[in-house]
Amino acid sequence: MSKVEVVMPQLGESLTEGTIVKWHKKPGDKVRKDETLLEISTDKVDSEIPSPASGVVTKLLFPEQKTVAVRTVIAEIDTDETAAASAASAPAKPTAVETAPPKVEQKSPVQEVRPVATPQPSLQAMPASGRFYSPLVLNITREEGISMMELEQIPGTGEGGRVSKKDILAYVDAKKKGIALPQRAAAPAAAPAAQPAAGPSAPRIESTLKHVESGDLVKKYPAPQYEILQMSNLIQKMGEHMVRSKQTSPHVYEIHECDMTKVDIVRRRNQDGFEKREGFKLTYMPFICDAVVQALKQFPLVNCQIDGDKIIVKKFVNLGIAVATENGLIVPVIKNADEKNFTGLARAVNDLATRARMKKLALPDIEGGSFTITNYGGFGAMMGTPIINQPQVAIIGIGSIEKRAVVINDAIAIRSIAYFTLSFDHRIVDGALGGSFLSAVIKKLENVDENLLV
Amino acid sequence: MPKILTYIEAISEGLREEMRRDPSVFLLGEDIGTYGGAFKVTKGFFDEFGENRVIDTVLAEAAIIGAATGAAIAGMRPVAEMQFADFVTNGFNQIVNMTAKYHYRNFVPIPLVVRLPSGGGIRGGPFHSSNPEAWFVHTPGLKVVAPSTAYDAKGLIKSAVRDNNPVVYLEHKYLYRHIKGEVPDNDYTVPIGKADIKREGNDISVITYHTGVHWALEAAATLSNDGIEVEVIDLRTLLPLDRETILNSVKKTGKVLIVHEASLTGGIGGEIAAIISENAFEHLDAPIRRLASLDTLIPYAPTLEDYFLPNTQKVSDALRNLARY
Numbered sequence: 001m002s003k004v005e006v007v008m009p010q011l012g013e014s015l016t017e018g019t020i021v022k023w024h025k026k027p028g029d030k031v032r033k034d035e036t037l038l039e040i041s042t043d044k045v046d047s048e049i050p051s052p053a054s055g056v057v058t059k060l061l062f063p064e065q066k067t068v069a070v071r072t073v074i075a076e077i078d079t080d081e082t083a084a085a086s087a088a089s090a091p092a093k094p095t096a097v098e099t100a101p102p103k104v105e106q107k108s109p110v111q112e113v114r115p116v117a118t119p120q121p122s123l124q125a126m127p128a129s130g131r132f133y134s135p136l137v138l139n140i141t142r143e144e145g146i147s148m149m150e151l152e153q154i155p156g157t158g159e160g161g162r163v164s165k166k167d168i169l170a171y172v173d174a175k176k177k178g179i180a181l182p183q184r185a186a187a188p189a190a191a192p193a194a195q196p197a198a199g200p201s202a203p204r205i206e207s208t209l210k211h212v213e214s215g216d217l218v219k220k221y222p223a224p225q226y227e228i229l230q231m232s233n234l235i236q237k238m239g240e241h242m243v244r245s246k247q248t249s250p251h252v253y254e255i256h257e258c259d260m261t262k263v264d265i266v267r268r269r270n271q272d273g274f275e276k277r278e279g280f281k282l283t284y285m286p287f288i289c290d291a292v293v294q295a296l297k298q299f300p301l302v303n304c305q306i307d308g309d310k311i312i313v314k315k316f317v318n319l320g321i322a323v324a325t326e327n328g329l330i331v332p333v334i335k336n337a338d339e340k341n342f343t344g345l346a347r348a349v350n351d352l353a354t355r356a357r358m359k360k361l362a363l364p365d366i367e368g369g370s371f372t373i374t375n376y377g378g379f380g381a382m383m384g385t386p387i388i389n390q391p392q393v394a395i396i397g398i399g400s401i402e403k404r405a406v407v408i409n410d411a412i413a414i415r416s417i418a419y420f421t422l423s424f425d426h427r428i429v430d431g432a433l434g435g436s437f438l439s440a441v442i443k444k445l446e447n448v449d450e451n452l453l454v
Numbered sequence: 455m456p457k458i459l460t461y462i463e464a465i466s467e468g469l470r471e472e473m474r475r476d477p478s479v480f481l482l483g484e485d486i487g488t489y490g491g492a493f494k495v496t497k498g499f500f501d502e503f504g505e506n507r508v509i510d511t512v513l514a515e516a517a518i519i520g521a522a523t524g525a526a527i528a529g530m531r532p533v534a535e536m537q538f539a540d541f542v543t544n545g546f547n548q549i550v551n552m553t554a555k556y557h558y559r560n561f562v563p564i565p566l567v568v569r570l571p572s573g574g575g576i577r578g579g580p581f582h583s584s585n586p587e588a589w590f591v592h593t594p595g596l597k598v599v600a601p602s603t604a605y606d607a608k609g610l611i612k613s614a615v616r617d618n619n620p621v622v623y624l625e626h627k628y629l630y631r632h633i634k635g636e637v638p639d640n641d642y643t644v645p646i647g648k649a650d651i652k653r654e655g656n657d658i659s660v661i662t663y664h665t666g667v668h669w670a671l672e673a674a675a676t677l678s679n680d681g682i683e684v685e686v687i688d689l690r691t692l693l694p695l696d697r698e699t700i701l702n703s704v705k706k707t708g709k710v711l712i713v714h715e716a717s718l719t720g721g722i723g724g725e726i727a728a729i730i731s732e733n734a735f736e737h738l739d740a741p742i743r744r745l746a747s748l749d750t751l752i753p754y755a756p757t758l759e760d761y762f763l764p765n766t767q768k769v770s771d772a773l774r775n776l777a778r779y
Contacts, residue, residue: 136708136739159779165708165739 004053006075008068011042011363018042019067019233020074025057031077038075041233045363055079067233131161131216137168144172161219205229208327234328245390249425253385254434258442260401260416262450263287270453278347282453284401285321286346288373290452291444292396293317293337293345296371299437303370305391306428320369320389321349323356324379330356331389333369342452377401383419393428396441397421459637462630464604465569466495468611469533471641473503476531479615480507482518483535483569492537493571493630515545519568523553523620526566531615539572539624540584553620554595563618567611573665573715574747574763575628579754585664585716585747590622591693591725597646598693600624602667604635606690609644617646624692626664626715633668649696651703655683658776659703659710661726663689666713666764673770682777692722700726701734708739709776713769718746740779745772 008018021039025031037051059076062068133141133151141151151163154171158164174180204211205227212218212228221228231239267282274282296303296317304313319337323330332352337345355361372389377400386397399419406415422438429437459467473479480503481496487510490497500508511518515536522532536542542549549568556564574583590598597619601607607625614621652667653674660670667688674684685703689696704710710730712723723744730742748762 134708134739135736139736162779164779 002079003058004055004077004079005073006037006049006052006077008040008070008072008074009049010070011040011045011047015042015070017067017069020062020064021046022064023060025051025060027057027060029057031055031057043233043237045361045366046233046359047363051077053077053079065230131156131163133163134165136165137163140165140168140172144175146172161216208232209235232327234330238329241390242387245387248390249388249393250427251385251388251423252426252429252431252434253421253423254431254438255383255419255421256435256438256442258418258420259406259446260284260418263445263448264401264416266448266450266452274346274453278343278350280346280350282346283349284398285349285373285375286342287445287448288375288396288398288441289319289321289334289337289345289349290342291441291448292371292373293319294444295437295440297338298440299433301433302394302424302429302437304393304428305370306393306425311428314370316370318368318370320372320392321352322372322374323353325357325359327359330361330366331369331372332356332361332365333367335368371395373398377418384421386421386423388423388425394422394424394434394437396438397423456636456638458634459604459608460631461601461604461607461626461633461635462493462495464608464635464637465611465625466497466499467637468608469495469615470499470502472612472615473499473507475641476615478529479531479533480509480525481533481535482509482511482522484511484513484518484537486510486535491535493627495535495569495625515541515543516548519545519548519553522566522568523548523556523564526553526564526620527556527560527562531565531567533567533569533615535569536571538578538582538584539570539586540581542568542570542586546589549590549596549620549622550593554593557619558595564620565615565618566620567614567623568620569623569625571627571630572624573626573628574752574759575665575715577754577756577759578627578752580751583752583759585624585714587622587624587692588716588721591722595620596693597621597691598624599646599691600626600663601644601690602626602629602633602652602664602688604633604637606644606650606688608637609642610646610690612641613643613646616643621646624664628665629668644690647691647694647696649699650688650690651685651699652688653684653686655685655707657683657685657707657709658773659685659687659700659707660713660769660773661687661689661700661703661710662713663692665715666769669764669766669769670713672766673773676766676770677773677777682773684773695726695729697729697733700729704730704734705737708737709779710738710740710742711769711772711776712742712744713764713772714746715763716746717749718744719749721746740776743772743776745769 011018018040019042021041023038024036031037031051031054033052033054034050036048038049040047040049055077057075058078061074068074131152154163154167156163156167158167207229209229209232212230217228263284267284267287271282300313301311303317304311316336317338319334320331321334323332334345334348334352337348340348352365355365369389369392371392372395374386374395375398376384377398380400382399384397384399386395388395397420401416401418403414404417405412406417420438420442422434424434469481481499483491485492486496487500487505487508496508518534522534525532553564553566556562570586572585576583587598587600590596597617599610599614599621601610611623614623653671655674660674662670667686670684670686674686677684685707687699687703712726714721714723716722723746727742727744745764745768747764750762753759753762
């Protein structure tokens with residue numbers, strides 16, 4: 001039989017692992033080359049993975065929701081014609097996953113329960129379920145010759161389903177008397193992750209995240225007082241990135257005031273014609289992008305990254321724009337933003353933001369940024385302190401644009417004011433450079449060319 | 455024919471009996487003579503035993519304890535009264551540096567009793583409500599007792615007087631007249647170093663003393679209606695602790711609540727918890743819990759003092775939490 005191994009693909013240079021979101025085939029199913037075999041979720045994008053060959057799926061080596069390293073074998077396909085026929089006649093197994101091959105088993109640090117032949121029940125073995133047992137319960141278990149596997153099956157009436165002294169003694173008593181032994185409802189080791197059950201009684205949080213319905217956490221945080229949601233890959237990775245960034249870069253923040261009145265005038269004057277011509281609304285964003293690109297050209301050290309004791313200065317501007325989507329935060333990148341004129345930037349911003357919200361971004365759309373803009377003003381924030389998007393060295397945050405009373409030439413005037421924050425990595429950008437850069441951005445906005453769109 | 459005495463009457467009776475029994479026993483303290491003491495423990499003693507055995511002192515605790523220690527070295531059996539336990543700090547140096555060490559250093563026993571009227575719940579405020587037992591439990595060379603009932607109060611004061619070691623006798627002011635109990639007529643003592651099981655139960659052990667015993671007994675009666683059987687261990691002696699009784703109870707129940715009126719941090723509860731986890735870890739079915747007064751000064755305001763102190767309800771709540779675990 002000729003066998004084809006399916007491996008976890010590497011969807012981006014920096015990616016090391018991927019999560020199997022959904023298998024589209026069961027063992028025994030026929031599959032055509034390029035037909036979707038599974039869906040995976042990675043650090044950066046979610047993707048459907050086509051089958052590398054036609055044949056019969058013989059093995060799925062990992063269950064759904066499992067995260068595995070790139071280039072790990074995750075499935076096997078038999079491309080033999082005859083095998084296809086025999087597999088089709090064999091009864092399909094209801095469980096999606098078979099035992100992993102020895103190669104994978106060696107790699108995964110799964111704790112094995114000791115062989116049953118040993119007379120001493122193995123208490124050294126960790127409970128696979130992660131259930132806590134008090135010293136007393138373990139003591140009784142040892143004295144009564146109850147194995148860890150057996151203990152794992154005893155239902156608990158204590159807090160969070162804990163097996164209490166009473167529970168274990170009742171079990172021992174029943175066992176001695178030969179009464180039917182109480183069993184735990186769900187086998188903890190084999191419990192599948194997060195399966196939404198039908199008909200929840202209380203109204204629940206509306207979320208694209210899956211509700212967790214089983215497992216020990218459900219006992220620890222029972223409904224309806226609690227709801228448990230499975231963090232998506234995107235959210236988990238966002239968390240990891242944020243922590244890593246704060247650990248990597250000494251963040252310094254500078255907040256400058258920007259008078260957006262002139263930008264507002266230019267925007268209003270041109271918005272109708274612009275929308276008619278381009279098919280989308282003219283926002284403040286392309287003005288800000290344009291000013292940032294020009295300032296980055298003026299201060300190229302803000303557009304760099306650190307590699308060891310070297311500063312890697314980028315001769316291009318790939319501008320990341322943070323976009324909030326219903327699935328979480330994502331940062332698509334305008335490639336070579338310095339080569340685009342104002343309208344080109346506006347189109348790029350609109351295109352990326354639209355596709356981000358529709359989950360239509362491809363991996364190249366979110367890679368290779370050299371500087372990032374985040375606009376939290378839309379959510380009401382006057383000021384923020386954004387976290388740098390590694391390996392970049394600075395990020396600019398835009399607060400809400402509000403009309404404020406300001407003093408101009410000793411007179412009080414009403415102006416559209418926004419607070420811009422520059423968060424920068426003080427390993428390379430100092431206050432003088434950061435402040436000069438941010439001042440340059442603001443100067444360009446405050447002196448925007450009135451004929452920019454003419 | 456046993457009689458009913460209050461806690462304070464039991465202390466007085468114990469002292470009186472010891473003074474009648476042994477002429478080397480004498481008392482000294484502030485206002486204990488014709489006035490009969492701030493709480494009237496020694497009422498009538500001056501008339502019965504005279505000025506040489508019931509000595510009014512200056513208002514100087516260091517002098518009282520120093521003189522008492524000297525008398526003990528000389529072969530007497532003094533019983534020194536601190537007017538309030540709070541003021542023992544003025545004699546603290548004498549107790550920890552002299553009284554406690556003298557036998558070890560100079561081979562002379564110190565049969566001295568220092569009586570400390572302690573405890574809150576009497577609206578005494580921060581200077582008249584202390585529970586200073588932990589300081590003395592941390593002092594090798596001393597014995598520390600803390601009775602909760604009239605029977606134990608009398609039996610322990612008699613044992614303290616007869617002991618050849620310095621004994622710090624903590625008598626709780628709230629219990630003085632709130633607690634009554636049967637006391638036998640015959641000459642009896644309560645051994646120092648022996649705890650007492652005040653109520654038997656299989657589900658949870660409460661380890662406590664002084665006021666905590668009464669909170670625990672009331673809580674245990676309530677919980678028994680719900681099928682939770684609480685064992686109440688009255689330590690009676692805090693130094694040396696009766697490890698055997700503590701550990702046997704823990705081995706029986708597997709769950710422990712330690713209750714004391716002294717504030718939590720650095721209290722005796724921590725020591726008891728450590729003894730249990732070192733010696734009975736594999737018998738524990740729940741974390742060892744402690745309930746004590748808050749880690750703050752004792753407030754004057756009655757509502758705040760009530761909030762500060764443990765009580766029957768707080769003990770009940772803690773026990774129910776443990777039962778649920």
